[in-house]
Amino acid sequence: MKQKDTEYKDLMMIMLRTGILGFGGGPSVMPLFQHEIVDKYKWMSSADFDNSLAIANVLPGPIATKVAAYLGYERKKTLGAIWAVFWHLLPSTIAMIALLSAATVLNDSPIVQGVIAAVTPVVVVMLLLMGYRFAKTAYNGLGMILTLIACAVAGILLYYIHPALVIILFTLYGSQHYRLIGGKKK
Structure with missing residues (x-):
C-alpha cells in the first residue's frame, strides 16, 4: 500500500512541477518532462520517452496534457491518467483565474511587455x-x-502548404518505415 501512495505522490509532484514551471506552451515543457520521467524517476528510457512524445505530437490537442495523461496511464492506468492531468492543469487553471482581471489592467504596462520580451528567446x-x-x-x-531530406521536406511543406499535411505524410511514412527498411536489410 505504501508503494501506491508514494507513486501517486511522485506523479502529483511531477505534474505540479511541470504545470508550474512549464511556461511558453507544451513543447517548451518537454525537456522538464524528460528530466522528471527519464532522469530523475527513471520511469522510462530516453528512447521510450522520444517515441511517446512522437506519438503524442501526432494526436490532436495540447502536447503537455497528452504526455501527462500518457505517463499517468502508464503508471496507474485510467485513474493515474486522470490524476496526472488534474495535477498538471491545476496550477495554470488557478493562475488563469487569479490573473484574468489583472490582465486587462496590465496589458499595456511596459514591465509586462519587457517580461514577455525577455521570456521569448528562452522559449x-x-x-x-x-x-x-x-x-x-x-x-x-x-x-x-534521409534525415536531411525529411527536414527539408518538412520545412518546405510547413512553409508553403500546411502543418496538417506534414503530420499526415510523416505519420504515414513512420508507420511504414520499419517495413521498408526491413525489406532492404533482408
Missing part, C-alpha cells in the same frame, strides 16, 4: 533543443541523408 531556445533531439533521433534511425 525559442527550448523549442530548438527539442528540434535538435528529434533530428538526432531521426539521424540514429534514418542516417544523415
Whole structure:
C-alpha cells in the first residue's frame, strides 16, 4: 500500500512541477518532462520517452496534457491518467483565474511587455533543443541523408502548404518505415 501512495505522490509532484514551471506552451515543457520521467524517476528510457512524445505530437490537442495523461496511464492506468492531468492543469487553471482581471489592467504596462520580451528567446531556445533531439533521433534511425531530406521536406511543406499535411505524410511514412527498411536489410 505504501508503494501506491508514494507513486501517486511522485506523479502529483511531477505534474505540479511541470504545470508550474512549464511556461511558453507544451513543447517548451518537454525537456522538464524528460528530466522528471527519464532522469530523475527513471520511469522510462530516453528512447521510450522520444517515441511517446512522437506519438503524442501526432494526436490532436495540447502536447503537455497528452504526455501527462500518457505517463499517468502508464503508471496507474485510467485513474493515474486522470490524476496526472488534474495535477498538471491545476496550477495554470488557478493562475488563469487569479490573473484574468489583472490582465486587462496590465496589458499595456511596459514591465509586462519587457517580461514577455525577455521570456521569448528562452522559449525559442527550448523549442530548438527539442528540434535538435528529434533530428538526432531521426539521424540514429534514418542516417544523415534521409534525415536531411525529411527536414527539408518538412520545412518546405510547413512553409508553403500546411502543418496538417506534414503530420499526415510523416505519420504515414513512420508507420511504414520499419517495413521498408526491413525489406532492404533482408
